[in-house]
Amino acid sequence: MTRAVVATGLGAVGPWGVGVEALAGCLAQGATRPVVVDRSAGYHAPGGARTALTASGLDLSALVPPASARRMSPPARFAVAALRLALADAGLANADHERTGIVVGTAFGPAFVTEQLLIQLLRQGPEAASPAAFTESVASASAAQMAMAVGARGPNLAITQRETSDLAALAEGARLVATGAAERVLVAAVDEMIPLLHAVLDRFRALARPGADGAEVARPFDRRRDGFLAAEGAAVVVLEAEPDALGRGARPLARLAGVVRGFDASAPAWDWGTGSGPLAATLARGLRRAGVAPGSIDLVVSGASGARRGDRLEAGVLTTLFGQRLPAVVAPKGTVGEPGGAHLAAALLAASGRAIGPTRGFEEPDPELGLRPSVAEKLPAPRRTLVSALASGGAATWVVLDAPEPSPARAV
């Protein structure tokens, strides 16, 4: 048995501020403030990326009271704050969560407490290790904190699948609602960016490097792209069965019309592969199963981030699937970076008819890619949006989001 699934609430916190309106403003205006990353620990190689989009200065106390915040790792605080915002947005701030599930997607997990614990264990000895740091270091700690914050007693899980963690979590959340295993699911995409992680990503040459003017710019699909912008934050999406949502008078942001998952076995563990053909075939097959004709898609919110090989793979999949009839492609990671949930939040915004701005950083087409992303300030509201996220290491998830029905009185 399966039930149609809709998204009825969205909350987000990140470098751009607190709340979805702040994110929408940032996407529209491109106003981001990269922060110079602290290199004092000596983790960084000389040269390389200097900045990240961090959210450490946010005041979340209205959403996460200090008495509970002190027990949480930074990503758990982001996730619980976004959770409060999402529930309010869905009109569920005071709902009972006995049968509410939680699915968290996180690329790197609670990095700061993990680093603390490693310093304690490896440099100071086992007696120095903090038990609280250990319990907060597990990848699922944010999922547990979210559950405790609202009393969500349904299925609770965390997925780590690198750059596709966010959409993988959305897919599993949709599965739990569709099967009835949960009444509703709160899907979170959450990560934090710390100097250690920034240094490691830079050593892998994953991050955008300073240009001639010193600025580090993520350039999705651009000929000169050389990496992504490291970011942090959280987004939470409320998923419900469509009849439940309509029954309580909720106004869905979007309807999940399909989920497709695939894997590119040509990818090495630390990078993207070259299997755009097989991935496109998997995507085409999955869309067919979902009853989604590629021609009915009028917007792609692409996970392209400015990664050299990642964007090439993404372009290959999209051009193979759509051929000459490529819809508008927007890559919000050019503005908001990754990870940290902003891609997922931007996709929901776009699918619900909000403008998410142009693909920032893109200026020069890459002749190898055969794809130019949209640089329009505003596109027509889509009826059907394809959201993509291809992960280094090989995993891929695509989600199809339909615009909400104009009238809620829709026959089921």
Next chain:
Amino acid sequence: MSGEPVAVTGLGAVSGFGWGVEELWRGVLSGASAIRDFHRFDHTGYRTHVASEVPDGPALDPEAGGPRLTLADRFALVAAAEALAGARLPERLEGAAAGLFFGSSTGGMFESEQFFAQLVGRPRRAPISLLSAQQPCGPGDAVARAHGVTGPVETIASACASATLALGAALDALRSGEIELALAGGSDSLCRLTFGGFNALRAVDERPCRPFRRERAGMSIGEGAAVLVLESRARAERRGAPVLAWLAGVGASCDAHHMTSPDPQGEGISRAVAAALADAGLAPAAIDFVNLHGTGTPANDSAEARMLARIFGARAPALPATSTKGCVGHFLGAAGAVEALVTVLCLEHGLVHPTPGEGTLDPGLGVDLVVGAPRALPAARRALSTNLAFGGANAACVLLHPEAA
């Protein structure tokens, strides 16, 4: 609200008893424990000096399979290859509608620790190759890559419930028709982070763990991997596959109670068990034995005993139960996989393995723990396996004898 069962057609395992399912099965039946002194890293200064360590084997040769593979990758690769061969499937799965669902708690953390130790000393020399598969998704991705999986590939990192939750995700993907075949399992290696973390929580026993004993004083950490090949009934029948068991249902819940302690009344795990039974379309009376999470911590074993009383009522004290953790330690993110796999073997052989551990059974728990020698249950057709994790995440699965579906 029940769904179709899916066939278990292949098994693979790497454990403290050795590299293979046969080694694991002989080990758990022996009544001996694989928890002992270990050498993976220096454990001077910790509360305990025992763990269940995978013995040396050809797959640990740095040149085998490529130098960038982590320990957890290697365990997973060997287990997956064994499972596919046992299922009489080809090594490459490009032509199948195949997916992979894994559980892992720390992935390549053991290797990351070596990187980090060098980074804080001589940062310029720390080789980033140690980090190439650091995240929990490393082992699952490595298996998917090695076997040409083209469908969903997903690693769940929900601590000790990860692999059972992965079985649930695989079950639903098979039932929905998204895939016809899944590699489901998990892999974790010993690492200082986990060992030191449980040490700091004072949750480890100095002695090999003693599940459900009065003297129990904590868990023992283990390592290894387990992989189950799952297939839709249609696919298994179409190709005449060997059906070893059926995965009939998975259920999950959250205590929303505390980061480390389970709900003392066992209410959370009871809801996961009830959901798994409902998913399998079974009443509690249908269950013939239980493979409990059974970590050997006072709180876990007590919460599970309460669960048994809640779910099975008057029958609880006579329901045969075992804990595989007494044999091979706690596989953490892979625990649910190795325990489901052992449960399949118990059903197949009509034998419930004993739970090693010193001391006497805790009479306050009222659990009919199998101890000393295997217990013959030739008529057993349906079994339950449970897992409880940090943060109150609970999961349970129901497995059936080949003739029971």
